[in-house]
Amino acid sequence: MAARPTGGTMEEMKLAVKPRALPMPLWLQGAFELGQAALISALIALAPVAAVWLTGGIAGRDAPAVAQLGAQAWLVMHGVPLQIHRADGDSGMLWAVPLALALIPFLLAWRAGRRLARASYTDQLWQAFLGAFAVYTAVGVGAAHLADDGATSASLAAGASVPLIAAGFGMVIGAYREAGSWGRLIGVDLADWIAATSQHSRWAGSYVWSAIRAAFLAVIAALGLSALLLAVTLAIHWAAIATIYERLDAGIVGSAVVTLGQLGFLPNLVVWTLAWSSGAGFALGAGSSISPLATTAGPLPALPILGAVPSGTLEFGMAALALPVAAGLLAGWWFFREGENHLDEWLQLKVEARWFTAAASTLILGLFVGALAGLAAFLLAVISRATLSVGRFVDLGPDPLWTGVWIAVEVAVGVVVGYAAGPLLEREPRRG
Numbered sequence: 001m002a003a004r005p006t007g008g009t010m011e012e013m014k015l016a017v018k019p020r021a022l023p024m025p026l027w028l029q030g031a032f033e034l035g036q037a038a039l040i041s042a043l044i045a046l047a048p049v050a051a052v053w054l055t056g057g058i059a060g061r062d063a064p065a066v067a068q069l070g071a072q073a074w075l076v077m078h079g080v081p082l083q084i085h086r087a088d089g090d091s092g093m094l095w096a097v098p099l100a101l102a103l104i105p106f107l108l109a110w111r112a113g114r115r116l117a118r119a120s121y122t123d124q125l126w127q128a129f130l131g132a133f134a135v136y137t138a139v140g141v142g143a144a145h146l147a148d149d150g151a152t153s154a155s156l157a158a159g160a161s162v163p164l165i166a167a168g169f170g171m172v173i174g175a176y177r178e179a180g181s182w183g184r185l186i187g188v189d190l191a192d193w194i195a196a197t198s199q200h201s202r203w204a205g206s207y208v209w210s211a212i213r214a215a216f217l218a219v220i221a222a223l224g225l226s227a228l229l230l231a232v233t234l235a236i237h238w239a240a241i242a243t244i245y246e247r248l249d250a251g252i253v254g255s256a257v258v259t260l261g262q263l264g265f266l267p268n269l270v271v272w273t274l275a276w277s278s279g280a281g282f283a284l285g286a287g288s289s290i291s292p293l294a295t296t297a298g299p300l301p302a303l304p305i306l307g308a309v310p311s312g313t314l315e316f317g318m319a320a321l322a323l324p325v326a327a328g329l330l331a332g333w334w335f336f337r338e339g340e341n342h343l344d345e346w347l348q349l350k351v352e353a354r355w356f357t358a359a360a361s362t363l364i365l366g367l368f369v370g371a372l373a374g375l376a377a378f379l380l381a382v383i384s385r386a387t388l389s390v391g392r393f394v395d396l397g398p399d400p401l402w403t404g405v406w407i408a409v410e411v412a413v414g415v416v417v418g419y420a421a422g423p424l425l426e427r428e429p430r431r432g
Contacts, residue, residue, distance in 0.1 A: 027131030034132035037108035046070035071147040078163035092389030098264035106170040113174025203342040210340035215372035221327035240307035271384035275398030277320040278406035282398040292317030328414020336422030366416035374408025
């Protein structure tokens with residue numbers, strides 16, 4: 001039997017292993033991750049167009065023309081405006097952001113951001129983001145160049161910059177979710193920074209942060225109630241919607257593409273329903289008005305979902321105004337339960353009259369939360385609008401200013417009522 005070797009250390013006795021391959025540079029990994037997201041979103045945008053073309057739904061188009069339509073669909077998915085050039089020499093803009101379809105690049109970028117955060121140290125994440133954004137910018141420029149078919153074109157600058165909005169938000173949020181804190185993500189610990197401030201600053205920050213969350217809750221609740229109202233409206237008018245489908249006679253593939261397109265704009269319609277329930281209403285063409293009081297609209301395009309638009313004078317339309325108020329009431333109750341009304345505590349130290357401090361702090365809270373909710377409604381109305389650059393359909397959707405004003409007022413009223421009723425709602429029942 002051979003003798004066992006002696007005199008060697010553990011490091012010397014380890015088996016030789018194959019050296020590791022060089023790690024991929026972060027900028028290249030970022031380019032690969034977001035380039036993959038761009039490719040997947042492009043295939044998703046091209047698939048319905050190719051399906052219609054293969055079934056003969058697009059007459060007189062060859063493969064390069066179908067690729068141009070796919071590039072236009074990819075740009076519309078990201079919210080890039082398109083220029084329409086008419087035969088008479090006039091031109092207009094086609095702009096619409098299908099919010100449901102915009103979630104596709106957002107979620108793909110969210111996945112890429114999480115993967116890049118796992119592969120990066122705190123001070124190196126910018127390298128991965130730089131490579132990712134460079135590739136997405138190049139893809140946007142290429143799509144804008146390919147989309148130009150003579151009748152439709154897109155600005156190269158818009159193609160390079162606008163798609164970065166959805167992709168950028170997705171990457172940042174995904175990286176933050178993976179890191180778990182801004183300190184691990186960007187090297188700045190917000191908790192330590194807040195702890196270094198004065199007590200009054202921390203109280204003010206807690207109050208503002210709680211008000212922001214209350215406004216967010218009010219907007220989410222209002223959107224949820226609006227989505228429920230939209231679902232009920234679609235169910236009531238389902239016969240009219242089915243009739244429009246029959247008149248289109250687009251076949252199985254064509255009807256499926258029309259349905260997918262309408263589903264892509266479903267979140268937009270929820271925002272339009274929110275504007276309708278606030279009293280601001282929305283427009284379906286220049287000179288039209290769809291509001292809880294009455295509907296004034298001319299001939300509408302043959303889209304099945306437009307069969308659910310209410311017509312004439314509505315007897316109980318004004319009852320819809322209670323939806324934003326109810327959302328504000330929920331936000332006010334939540335703020336009371338949060339217990340962060342430091343403004344009320346500060347006023348009590350300055351003024352002895354409790355009736356005045358309670359009324360003033362509650363009114364200021366309602367105005368503050370209502371203003372934040374109105375600002376959010378304004379932004380939602382902006383991104384939900386559309387213009388088709390065809391005849392009078394240059395004005396589609398709610399007016400952002402009036403939608404924000406109406407939502408701000410109604411949510412403020414609800415917050416005041418909800419916060420004032422908080423002590424009654426939280427009172428414990430007496431025990432026998």
